[in-house]
Amino acid sequence: MEHHAAPDLDADAALAALEWLVELGVTEAVGDAPVNSYDLPDTLARMRAAEPAPEPAAQARPAPELAVVRPQREEGPDPVAVARAAAERARSLDDLREAITAYDLCELKKGAKSTVFADGNPKARVMIIGEAPGRDEDVQGKPFVGRAGHLLDKMFAAIGLSRETPDAEGAFYITNVLPWRPPGNRDPEPLEIAQMLPFLRRHVELADPDLIVLMGNAACAAALGQRGILRLRGKWAEAFGRPALPMTHPAYLLRQPHAKREAWADLLALRARLNALAP
Template identity: 65%
Template sequence: MGRDLTQAEIRALLEWQAELGADEAIGETPLNRYELPEEAPRVLDKPVARGERPTDSLAPAPAQAEATDPVAVARAAAERAQSLEELRAAMEAFDLCELKRGARQLVFADGNPEARVMIVGEAPGRDEDRIGRPFVGRAGQLLDRMLAAIGLSRNAPDPAHAVYITNVLPWRPPQNRDPTPQEIAMMLPFLKRHIELVDPEVLVLMGNIATQALLGRRGITRLRGQWTEVMGRPALPMFHPAYLLRNPHAKREAWADLLELQAKLNGK
């Protein structure tokens, strides 16, 4: 059998507990805080009037809020759009992409929506964010010259010689960084609906971001110049004009791709 503690031992134990932070007695019997209760705590169903006996019941557990799926929200909003005007309004109302908070305005599209050719770029830059139209900076000016070389223009009223231009993302990423996979995924339903509403004969995918979004692949150096298919229509990956500004030696390949596009439009 154990012996009784001496006063000195009791005092030493109390001092030890006080050093650990247990400086207040809260009960006479030990409490195992790791033991699960036999049943959930009960709460009163309703306030009890004087003289009545309270009735209790298990309180329902609060429903846990489901996390919002931005892709599902974007898909539903895009599917409801029956025109380009409605699609633009749906994109402007979409608040689940953080890029919107840092951008000046939504950059929707430019050119003739009746055009045979639809060009998909990656995201607005500084000039596009300021003006509100895609491809208006140095890269856009180069794109206009490239298109003019094969008789196309964003300003042409004739659909046979016109182009329609949009981007994967409608808002400028900070510091012109590449869009993240999450940003691409949540805006992809809007892009696909955009393509459905315009219904072009041919798609041109400018750069890695556009090919990643619509083909699920990167590596524009390997993919460029090779006809593929996106949403049931011919698609041609090409170097982004911004890449050509940084790498002028690639303009020869870009010219070959333009001739491929021209031949496709001419039925060759």
């Protein structure tokens, strides 16, 4: 039997790859035998050769087209307008947390275990906006507590910032665009971002940070109306009336360790901008 060498992975990289698959919603391996992805074309050819030929009638029948049907709200309130009104009524972060928890017009809430609001020091000068909760965040009810969250803590500790400290000068505050986990950790959809954007805008107003960090594409889409984090990262912009720095998500850095060098440059730029602003 021919054996194929596995790609070189150290323990941390292998664990990161496995956790990434779990984060995507993979729960089991499917197949009677392992498939070597490097030999995939030959494997597929052998599998297809072993399949019985389709019957003539089946060959003549055209493949059905799948229609993508999105739920339509023919009656009832506009979910964005309801979110906007609820957000505007919030006079404190506690009010905003209650308003988000009570908001029932986003379908994501039905499948989530927790409403993930925020973590860290709300008086911090730096506010980090991520994308959406993952599995660990959904279970614990806090943003960025999984493997990506641990990396994020190490990254910001390297420039003297922590979510644990009571000192506003050395703290950061963190939230997400969406407070509920999308199924299978898929990317947030435009409608979901639009629904929760009034809450996010009010969140920034109430926390009143000096600087914002936009972690990943969904955060940039919500705050800047743009996507393409690899193009946007490291370039200062303005979001919600404040200086904002797009950065690659820690989950991306776990998959692409070579990008940590650019992330370190972004962290240094953040530290320099923070030092230049009077507290």
